[in-house]
Amino acid sequence: GAGVSQSPRYKVAKRGQDVALRCDPISGHVSLFWYQQALGQGPEFLTYFQNEAQLDKSGLPSDRFFAERPEGSVSTLKIQRTQQEDSAVYLCASTTSPGSRVQYFGPGTRLTVT
């Protein structure tokens, strides 16, 4: 079956540009997570959705980061006025329900800000 998909897989942005990263979770999965993985590090939590509700955004590094999931399926992570420190892989994960044990990850979007 189809897993979590993300697009684009690679994105190069000039400093100051806005970018939008898309996540398609596994069909029917209620919970959706975004993580940021800097080079040589483990992923770090950014934000969490349960259906269309954003229940936790404590990991978003600044107000330039914004995420939405308007219909409770596809999610978009938007970064405004990108900075070089935003360069990272952005991973999306989903689970069937809030208490589910295993998070299923997509392949990530590698963002490079020049």
Place this chain on the structure above:
Amino acid sequence: AQKITQTQPGMFVQEKEAVTLDCTYDTSDPSYGLFWYKQPSSGEMIFLIYQGSYDQQNATEGRYSLNFQKARKSANLVISASQLGDSAMYFCAMREALGAGSYQLTFGKGTKLSVIP
């Protein structure tokens, strides 16, 4: 705050041999869960194995087993009979409660495993 420590940046293992990847954790919660994920060069995080803090036995999944030593706060991953396809980054993670009954994952820095033919 919870913390995961992986002290081995890189490991080498001969094909068909066993290898142990180290993970120690720190938490004050009596109930917690520990995970191991594999990240090949393609980038996707692949779930390998889970251990709950109250589980009586060490978790096993095929060639993967978790050497869980609660008193020492360690959760080492053992891969038996290594294969060339096991070459990847391996991350230890702990779940941390969010609101509404869900959990985020807190990851270590990872260990790069290279399997030698």
